[in-house]
Amino acid sequence: MRTVELSDTNVFVSCLGLGTLRFGTLNSYAESAELLDMYLEAGGRFLDTANCYNQWAANAKGGESEVVLGQWLRERGNRDELFIASKVGFGYGTVPDGLAAKTIISACEESLRRLGTDHIDLYYAHKDDPNTPLEETLSAFTQLKESGKIRFAGASNYLAWRLADADAIAAQKGLAEFTCIEQRFTYLRPQPGSYFFPQRLIDENLATYCDARGKTMLPYTPLLRGAYVRTDRPIAQAYQGPDTDARMAALKEVSQAVGATPNQVVLAWMMQRQPPLIPIFSAGQPAHMQENLGALDITLIDDQMTKLTMAGHCPNEEPN
Numbered sequence: 001m002r003t004v005e006l007s008d009t010n011v012f013v014s015c016l017g018l019g020t021l022r023f024g025t026l027n028s029y030a031e032s033a034e035l036l037d038m039y040l041e042a043g044g045r046f047l048d049t050a051n052c053y054n055q056w057a058a059n060a061k062g063g064e065s066e067v068v069l070g071q072w073l074r075e076r077g078n079r080d081e082l083f084i085a086s087k088v089g090f091g092y093g094t095v096p097d098g099l100a101a102k103t104i105i106s107a108c109e110e111s112l113r114r115l116g117t118d119h120i121d122l123y124y125a126h127k128d129d130p131n132t133p134l135e136e137t138l139s140a141f142t143q144l145k146e147s148g149k150i151r152f153a154g155a156s157n158y159l160a161w162r163l164a165d166a167d168a169i170a171a172q173k174g175l176a177e178f179t180c181i182e183q184r185f186t187y188l189r190p191q192p193g194s195y196f197f198p199q200r201l202i203d204e205n206l207a208t209y210c211d212a213r214g215k216t217m218l219p220y221t222p223l224l225r226g227a228y229v230r231t232d233r234p235i236a237q238a239y240q241g242p243d244t245d246a247r248m249a250a251l252k253e254v255s256q257a258v259g260a261t262p263n264q265v266v267l268a269w270m271m272q273r274q275p276p277l278i279p280i281f282s283a284g285q286p287a288h289m290q291e292n293l294g295a296l297d298i299t300l301i302d303d304q305m306t307k308l309t310m311a312g313h314c315p316n317e318e319p320n
């Protein structure tokens, strides 16, 4: 699998990251290990988890995904080959919600224990916490970095102005900065008024800020949970608007032209953006994993990239 530089760190990571939210809850250990092995076999080395995954599943407590990863890493003996991202910030069980320093420090210890490792490569603030000063949050990440327990801090679910504030504080106080950002993003555009809170989107403000500052953006839910192709999961209303038909038509046309599926084209479109996005996808069954990994074999020519990107944009009709 190709690698891309994570922001301007001089560290190169897989161009396609595997989300593991469902492992240990929606997928058994055996199913999860099979899917992880397929990703590894394709050259993938970037795993995305969180301390609370998957507390939202029925009968789950949180922590299951990290436990599965820990067991798999131990069995395969491949920890050193992998780049592992985890997160803190959602309350679950006895872990408080938010990004107070002591929550971050103790949650990191718990994640290290479940993962069976002495460091996490990328440790995200999972969602913004307006009630804790950014300086306190960044100081905790700095402490973890200085002690070698994490290599990089990242942000997830932040608005652009909050990320800019965090960057200013990090620069002023000599603290660890949020190296990169993981947000919700797909090919279809959410319609005005769509509400995803506490999830935050990659939007124009964030994208232009991150591009200017050399921060890599990592889109989650890139495949809209299969909705591009699945009749059992129709496209959510939040993604249905005046440009939806044009975007779906462009996706279909490009997919046919390159002999690929719409899911593959969505992932390829993100990976081929300049600077590249690193999609964090998931799959709960081998056929879907195989299809999604097939995105790595697709090359979109410039015209196709432009067609996809521009589909559904309204021309400016103001008179000169």
Ligand SMILES: NC(=O)c1ccc[n+]([C@@H]2O[C@H](COP(=O)([O-])OP(=O)(O)OC[C@H]3O[C@@H](n4cnc5c(N)ncnc54)[C@H](OP(=O)(O)O)[C@@H]3O)[C@@H](O)[C@H]2O)c1
Pocket (backbone or CB within 6 Å): 018, 019, 020, 021, 022, 048, 049, 126, 156, 157, 182, 183, 199, 220, 221, 222, 223, 224, 225, 226, 227, 229, 230, 263, 280, 281, 282, 283, 284, 285, 287, 288, 289, 291, 292
């Ligand atoms: N930072 C955050 O706040 C945040 C939020 C959400 C997610 N994430 C991360 O992002 C990862 C991915 O999120 P996601 O699961 O929402 O993303 P996704 O890849 O858009 O959706 C995965 C879902 O789509 C279906 N699917 C995948 N490939 C398919 C295919 N080729 N054909 C048909 N259906 C397909 C899967 O169904 P099957 O089970 O049937 O395969 C699965 O239910 C998570 O695991 C997590 O690591 C982060």
